[in-house]
Amino acid sequence: MNPETEASAARLFFALWLPPEVARTLYTQAGGIVGKSGGKLIREEFLHLTLAFLGEVPELRLPELQAIAASLELPRVPVRLDRLGFWKHNHIVWAGCGETAPELSALAGKLQRALVPAGFLDAERAVTPHVTLLRKAAHPGELPALPAQEWTAGEFVLARSWRTDRGSTYEPVARWPLH
Ligand code: 2AM
Numbered sequence: 001m002n003p004e005t006e007a008s009a010a011r012l013f014f015a016l017w018l019p020p021e022v023a024r025t026l027y028t029q030a031g032g033i034v035g036k037s038g039g040k041l042i043r044e045e046f047l048h049l050t051l052a053f054l055g056e057v058p059e060l061r062l063p064e065l066q067a068i069a070a071s072l073e074l075p076r077v078p079v080r081l082d083r084l085g086f087w088k089h090n091h092i093v094w095a096g097c098g099e100t101a102p103e104l105s106a107l108a109g110k111l112q113r114a115l116v117p118a119g120f121l122d123a124e125r126a127v128t129p130h131v132t133l134l135r136k137a138a139h140p141g142e143l144p145a146l147p148a149q150e151w152t153a154g155e156f157v158l159a160r161s162w163r164t165d166r167g168s169t170y171e172p173v174a175r176w177p178l179h
Pocket of ligand 1: 013048049050053092131132161
Protein backbone atom coordinates (compact mmCIF):
# COMPACT_ATOMS: atom_id res chain seq x y z
CA MET A 1 0.00 0.00 0.00
CA ASN A 2 1.35 3.41 -0.90
CA PRO A 3 0.61 5.65 2.09
CA GLU A 4 0.59 8.76 -0.08
CA THR A 5 -2.21 7.52 -2.26
CA GLU A 6 -4.14 5.95 0.59
CA ALA A 7 -3.91 9.00 2.86
CA SER A 8 -6.48 11.76 2.66
CA ALA A 9 -5.62 14.90 0.77
CA ALA A 10 -6.07 18.56 1.54
CA ARG A 11 -6.83 21.26 -1.02
CA LEU A 12 -4.19 23.88 -0.23
CA PHE A 13 -3.05 27.32 -1.29
CA PHE A 14 -0.77 30.10 -0.07
CA ALA A 15 -2.31 33.54 0.25
CA LEU A 16 -2.24 36.95 1.82
CA TRP A 17 -5.19 37.31 4.16
CA LEU A 18 -6.84 40.72 4.09
CA PRO A 19 -6.62 43.06 7.07
CA PRO A 20 -10.06 43.10 8.75
CA GLU A 21 -10.84 46.70 7.80
CA VAL A 22 -10.01 46.04 4.13
CA ALA A 23 -12.07 42.85 4.18
CA ARG A 24 -15.00 44.77 5.67
CA THR A 25 -14.82 47.46 2.98
CA LEU A 26 -14.64 44.93 0.14
CA TYR A 27 -17.42 42.81 1.59
CA THR A 28 -19.60 45.90 1.83
CA GLN A 29 -18.80 46.82 -1.78
CA ALA A 30 -19.66 43.30 -2.91
CA GLY A 31 -22.92 43.52 -0.99
CA GLY A 32 -23.85 46.49 -3.16
CA ILE A 33 -23.16 44.51 -6.35
CA VAL A 34 -24.86 41.21 -5.57
CA GLY A 35 -28.32 42.67 -6.19
CA LYS A 36 -27.36 43.16 -9.85
CA SER A 37 -25.15 40.13 -10.42
CA GLY A 38 -26.62 37.50 -8.15
CA GLY A 39 -24.11 34.92 -7.02
CA LYS A 40 -22.62 34.10 -3.68
CA LEU A 41 -20.80 36.55 -1.45
CA ILE A 42 -17.53 35.27 0.00
CA ARG A 43 -17.62 35.75 3.75
CA GLU A 44 -15.58 38.66 4.98
CA GLU A 45 -13.28 36.52 7.13
CA PHE A 46 -12.44 34.31 4.13
CA LEU A 47 -11.26 37.09 1.82
CA HIS A 48 -7.70 36.53 0.58
CA LEU A 49 -5.32 37.07 -2.30
CA THR A 50 -3.85 33.81 -3.59
CA LEU A 51 -0.08 33.62 -4.17
CA ALA A 52 0.19 29.95 -5.10
CA PHE A 53 -2.48 27.29 -5.62
CA LEU A 54 -1.31 23.76 -4.85
CA GLY A 55 -4.48 21.75 -5.31
CA GLU A 56 -4.76 18.40 -3.56
CA VAL A 57 -1.80 17.57 -1.32
CA PRO A 58 -1.55 14.37 0.76
CA GLU A 59 -1.97 15.38 4.39
CA LEU A 60 1.16 13.37 5.18
CA ARG A 61 3.19 15.93 3.26
CA LEU A 62 1.97 18.91 5.30
CA PRO A 63 5.01 18.97 7.62
CA GLU A 64 7.36 19.00 4.61
CA LEU A 65 5.38 21.79 3.01
CA GLN A 66 5.36 23.83 6.21
CA ALA A 67 9.12 23.32 6.60
CA ILE A 68 9.69 24.79 3.14
CA ALA A 69 7.49 27.79 3.93
CA ALA A 70 9.23 28.34 7.27
CA SER A 71 12.66 28.27 5.60
CA LEU A 72 11.85 31.17 3.27
CA GLU A 73 13.00 34.72 3.95
CA LEU A 74 10.41 36.71 2.07
CA PRO A 75 10.03 40.48 2.21
CA ARG A 76 6.97 42.45 3.30
CA VAL A 77 5.00 43.67 0.29
CA PRO A 78 2.80 46.64 -0.49
CA VAL A 79 -0.68 45.76 -1.72
CA ARG A 80 -3.03 48.23 -3.36
CA LEU A 81 -6.47 47.08 -4.49
CA ASP A 82 -8.10 49.83 -6.48
CA ARG A 83 -10.46 48.26 -8.98
CA LEU A 84 -13.38 45.89 -9.19
CA GLY A 85 -13.84 43.55 -12.11
CA PHE A 86 -15.84 40.62 -13.44
CA TRP A 87 -14.47 37.56 -15.24
CA LYS A 88 -17.10 35.89 -17.32
CA HIS A 89 -15.07 32.68 -17.83
CA ASN A 90 -15.35 31.80 -14.14
CA HIS A 91 -18.23 34.08 -13.11
CA ILE A 92 -16.43 35.89 -10.36
CA VAL A 93 -16.49 39.49 -9.21
CA TRP A 94 -13.09 40.47 -7.84
CA ALA A 95 -11.05 43.31 -6.42
CA GLY A 96 -7.65 43.75 -8.01
CA CYS A 97 -4.74 46.00 -8.78
CA GLY A 98 -4.75 48.59 -11.56
CA GLU A 99 -0.98 48.18 -11.48
CA THR A 100 0.50 45.21 -9.69
CA ALA A 101 3.41 46.12 -7.42
CA PRO A 102 6.53 44.31 -8.68
CA GLU A 103 7.16 43.26 -5.07
CA LEU A 104 3.88 41.36 -5.05
CA SER A 105 4.64 39.49 -8.28
CA ALA A 106 8.14 38.78 -6.96
CA LEU A 107 6.73 37.35 -3.72
CA ALA A 108 4.42 34.98 -5.59
CA GLY A 109 7.31 33.99 -7.89
CA LYS A 110 9.76 33.27 -5.06
CA LEU A 111 7.20 31.27 -3.13
CA GLN A 112 6.18 29.26 -6.19
CA ARG A 113 9.78 28.53 -7.20
CA ALA A 114 10.47 27.15 -3.72
CA LEU A 115 7.56 24.72 -4.12
CA VAL A 116 8.58 23.25 -7.48
CA PRO A 117 11.61 21.09 -6.52
CA ALA A 118 9.60 19.04 -4.02
CA GLY A 119 6.77 18.68 -6.52
CA PHE A 120 4.20 20.79 -4.66
CA LEU A 121 3.87 22.77 -7.90
CA ASP A 122 4.82 21.48 -11.33
CA ALA A 123 5.87 24.93 -12.55
CA GLU A 124 5.81 28.58 -11.63
CA ARG A 125 2.67 30.30 -12.91
CA ALA A 126 2.14 34.02 -13.32
CA VAL A 127 -0.41 35.29 -10.83
CA THR A 128 -3.02 37.93 -11.57
CA PRO A 129 -3.44 39.21 -8.03
CA HIS A 130 -7.09 39.45 -7.10
CA VAL A 131 -9.48 38.91 -4.25
CA THR A 132 -12.59 36.99 -5.22
CA LEU A 133 -15.65 38.69 -3.73
CA LEU A 134 -18.54 36.93 -5.46
CA ARG A 135 -18.80 33.53 -7.10
CA LYS A 136 -21.38 32.27 -9.60
CA ALA A 137 -22.15 35.86 -10.54
CA ALA A 138 -23.78 37.06 -13.73
CA HIS A 139 -22.46 40.13 -15.54
CA PRO A 140 -22.94 42.95 -13.03
CA GLY A 141 -22.94 45.76 -15.60
CA GLU A 142 -20.84 48.78 -14.77
CA LEU A 143 -19.01 48.31 -11.51
CA PRO A 144 -18.55 51.11 -8.99
CA ALA A 145 -15.16 52.71 -8.40
CA LEU A 146 -13.23 51.13 -5.56
CA PRO A 147 -11.60 53.54 -3.11
CA ALA A 148 -8.00 52.32 -3.02
CA GLN A 149 -7.34 49.80 -0.28
CA GLU A 150 -3.67 49.84 0.64
CA TRP A 151 -1.64 48.00 3.22
CA THR A 152 1.71 46.32 3.71
CA ALA A 153 1.40 42.57 4.06
CA GLY A 154 3.41 41.35 7.03
CA GLU A 155 2.69 37.64 6.80
CA PHE A 156 1.69 34.90 4.38
CA VAL A 157 -0.68 32.07 5.08
CA LEU A 158 -1.04 28.42 4.12
CA ALA A 159 -4.76 27.78 3.83
CA ARG A 160 -7.04 24.86 3.24
CA SER A 161 -10.14 25.01 1.09
CA TRP A 162 -13.15 22.86 1.96
CA ARG A 163 -15.89 22.42 -0.57
CA THR A 164 -19.32 22.08 0.95
CA ASP A 165 -22.86 22.09 -0.42
CA ARG A 166 -23.05 25.73 0.59
CA GLY A 167 -19.85 26.75 -1.19
CA SER A 168 -16.20 26.77 -0.18
CA THR A 169 -14.81 27.62 3.19
CA TYR A 170 -11.20 28.63 3.74
CA GLU A 171 -9.23 27.80 6.83
CA PRO A 172 -5.77 29.21 7.53
CA VAL A 173 -3.52 26.31 8.56
CA ALA A 174 -0.28 28.17 9.36
CA ARG A 175 1.20 31.66 9.05
CA TRP A 176 4.75 32.96 8.60
CA PRO A 177 6.05 36.50 8.84
CA LEU A 178 7.29 38.51 5.89
CA HIS A 179 10.43 40.41 6.87
P1 2AM B 1 -10.21 32.23 -7.33
O1 2AM B 1 -10.67 32.98 -6.12
O2 2AM B 1 -9.79 33.10 -8.45
O3 2AM B 1 -11.18 31.15 -7.72
C1 2AM B 1 -8.84 28.80 -3.03
O4 2AM B 1 -9.66 28.09 -3.89
C2 2AM B 1 -8.07 29.84 -3.77
O5 2AM B 1 -7.28 29.22 -4.76
C3 2AM B 1 -8.92 30.86 -4.48
O6 2AM B 1 -8.35 32.13 -4.30
C4 2AM B 1 -8.89 30.44 -5.92
O7 2AM B 1 -8.87 31.49 -6.85
C5 2AM B 1 -7.55 29.76 -6.02
N1 2AM B 1 -7.62 28.71 -7.03
C6 2AM B 1 -8.49 27.69 -7.09
N2 2AM B 1 -8.23 26.90 -8.15
C7 2AM B 1 -7.16 27.43 -8.76
C8 2AM B 1 -6.40 27.09 -9.90
N3 2AM B 1 -6.67 26.00 -10.63
N4 2AM B 1 -5.37 27.88 -10.25
C9 2AM B 1 -5.07 28.97 -9.53
N5 2AM B 1 -5.74 29.37 -8.42
C10 2AM B 1 -6.77 28.60 -8.05
